[in-house]
Amino acid sequence: xxxxxxxxxxxxxxxxxxxxxxxxxxxxxxxxxxxxxxxxxxxxxxxxxxxxxxxxxxxxxxxxxxxxxxxxxxxxxxxxxxxxxxxxxxxxxxxxxxxxxxxxxxxxxxxxxxxxxxxxxxxxxxxxxxxxxxxxxxxxxxxxxxxxxxxxxxxxxxxxxxxxxxxxxxxxxxxxxxxxxxxxxxxxxxxxxxxxxxxxxxxxxxxxxxxxxxxxxxxxx
Amino acid sequence: xxxxxxxxxxxxxxxxxxxxxxxxxxxxxxxxxxxxxxxxxxxxxxxxxxxxxxxxxxxxxxxxxxxxxxxxxxxxxxxxxxxxxxxxxxxxxxxxxxxx
Numbered sequence: 001x002x003x004x005x006x007x008x009x010x011x012x013x014x015x016x017x018x019x020x021x022x023x024x025x026x027x028x029x030x031x032x033x034x035x036x037x038x039x040x041x042x043x044x045x046x047x048x049x050x051x052x053x054x055x056x057x058x059x060x061x062x063x064x065x066x067x068x069x070x071x072x073x074x075x076x077x078x079x080x081x082x083x084x085x086x087x088x089x090x091x092x093x094x095x096x097x098x099x100x101x102x103x104x105x106x107x108x109x110x111x112x113x114x115x116x117x118x119x120x121x122x123x124x125x126x127x128x129x130x131x132x133x134x135x136x137x138x139x140x141x142x143x144x145x146x147x148x149x150x151x152x153x154x155x156x157x158x159x160x161x162x163x164x165x166x167x168x169x170x171x172x173x174x175x176x177x178x179x180x181x182x183x184x185x186x187x188x189x190x191x192x193x194x195x196x197x198x199x200x201x202x203x204x205x206x207x208x209x210x211x212x213x214x215x216x217x218x219x220x221x
Numbered sequence: 222x223x224x225x226x227x228x229x230x231x232x233x234x235x236x237x238x239x240x241x242x243x244x245x246x247x248x249x250x251x252x253x254x255x256x257x258x259x260x261x262x263x264x265x266x267x268x269x270x271x272x273x274x275x276x277x278x279x280x281x282x283x284x285x286x287x288x289x290x291x292x293x294x295x296x297x298x299x300x301x302x303x304x305x306x307x308x309x310x311x312x313x314x315x316x317x318x319x320x321x
Contacts, residue, residue, distance in 0.1 A: 021304050039227050046231035049238070051262060055269060056230045062272040066222050070229035076265050077234040079258055084241020085248075102239040163289025163314030164307045166274035170290060171306045173266040174297045185260050189267035194281065197271070202278050209268035210261055217257035 005123045008116055012127055015108050016134030019050070020142040025168040026053055027146020032156040032165055033061035037147045044143035048136060049106050051172060052077040055206070061165065064203015072206050083110040090124055104132025185216045285321070289314030 023044065030040040035057060043053050052073035059069035084105045090113065091101050109132035116123040153159045177183045189212045193205040200208065274290045275281055289310035296306040 021302075025303075025307055035223055035227070039223055043227055043230070046227070047234050049234050051266070052230065052234050055265060056226055058269045058273055060223070060226055062276060063278045066225045066229065069226045070233060072265060072269075073230040074233040074237065076262055077237050078261065080234070080238045081241035081244070082255070082258060084238055085244060085246050088242040089246075098242060099239070102242050103235065105238045105241065157285070157318050158315060160285075160289055160311030160313065160315030160318065163274070163286040163293075164311035166270045166286065166290050167293035167307050167310030168303075169266050169269045169273065170293050170297065171303045173263065173270065176263055176266075182260075182263055185263050186267045189264040190271050193268040193271040194275070197276050197281055198279055200279070202276075203272070205276075206265060206268040206272050209264040213260035213264035214257050217260045218253065220252070220256070 005116075005119060005126055008112075008119065008123045008127045009130060011112050011115065012130035012134050015112055015131055016138050019108055019135050020138035022050055022168070022172075023139040023142030024146035024149070025164065025171075026050065026057075026139075027143040027148075028150035028161055029054060029061070029146075029165045029168060030057045030143075031147050031150035032161045033057040035060070037144075037151060040147040041140065041144055044140045047073070048103060048139070049077050049080060050139070051107075054169065054172065058165065058169070059203040059206055062203050062206070064206070065201065068201075068203035068207055072203070075207070075210055079107075080105050083107075086110065087113060087128060090121060091128065101128075101132075104129075104136055106132065106135065108132075108135050181216075181221050185212065188212050188216070285314045285317035288317050 026044065027040055030043060047053050055076050056069045056073040059072050084102060087105055087110060093101050109128050112131040113124045113128035116127040150161060153161065156162045173186060177186055189209045192212050193209055196205045196208060274286050275283060292313040293306045293310035296309050
C-alpha cells in the first residue's frame with residue numbers, strides 16, 4: 001500500500017459510507033424483532049453480512065423458530081463462499097489475516113476488488129481490504145445508531161417501523177432485479193410465500209422459497 | 222432463543238465465508254450451483270417482504286404495512302435513495318396506523 005491508489009480509496013470510502021445507511025435500517029429492524037441493543041450490535045460485529053442479518057431478525061420478527069432464522073441467514077450467506085473462492089488466490093494470506101479476510105468477505109469488498117481489475121492486483125487487494133474494513137466500521141456504528149433510535153421510539157407500529165422493515169427488504173431486492181427473468185423469480189417467490197403461509201409454521205415460507213430459486217435455476221434460462 | 226439465533230447465525234455465516242477461502246475454485250463452479258446461488262437471495266428477500274409485510278404468524282393480514290410498502294415501491298420506481306424509501310414507508314404506515 002506504499003503507493004496509495006486514490007481512485008481505489010474513493011471507491012472504497014463511498015461504498016463504505018453508503019452501506020452505513022443500511023446499518024441504521026438493520027439496527028431498527030433488529031430492535032423491532034425484540035432483540036436487545038447488545039444483541040443487535042453483536043449481530044453486526046459477529047455475523048457481519050447484511051442480508052443474512054436482516055433475514056435472521058426478519059424470521060424472528062415473523063414469529064419463526066430459531067432454527068428457521070439460522071437456516072434462512074445461512075442460505076443467504078452462501079454467496080460469500082463464492083466470493084471467498086475468488087478472493088483467496090488474490091489475497092494470498094495466512095493465519096489471522098486469513099480469518100480477518102474471511103470475516104470481511106462480503107458483497108461490497110468483493111465488488112470493489114473486482115471493479116479494480118483494470119488497475120492491477122495491488123489495487124484489487126487494497127480495494128478489498130479498504131472496503132471490507134470501511135464497511136465493517138460504518139456498518140457497526142450505524143447499527144448502534146439505528147438500534148438506539150428504534151429503542152427511543154418505542155412501539156414499532158406507531159412509528160411505522162413494522163413497514164420500514166419490509167420496505168428495507170424491498171430496497172435490498174430492487175437493485176438485484178436487473179432482468180425480466182429475475183423479476184419473474186421475485187414475483188413467483190412472493191406468490192409462493194403467500195400460498196404456503198397458511199399451511200406452514202411461521203418463518204418456514206421464507207426458507208421454503210429457496211425451492212423457487214432452485215426450480216428456476218435448475219436449467220439454463 | 223434470541224442468543225441462539227445470534228450465535229448460530231454468526232457461527233454458520235462465518236464458517237461459510239471461511240470455507241470459501243479454503244475450497245478449490247472447481248468445487249463451486251458447477252453452472253447449476255452458480256445459477257441457483259444467484260437466485261437464492263432474490264427468493265429469500267421476496268419471501269421476507271411477504272412474511273413481514275402482509276403476514277401475522279400464519280395468517281395473511283392486509284393492514285397499514287402494505288400501504289407503506291406500496292409507497293416504498295413508488296419511491297423505488299422514482300429512483301429515490303434507500304433512506305428515502307424506508308422513511309417514506311415508515312411515515313405512510315405510521316399515519317395510517319394512527320388514523321385507525
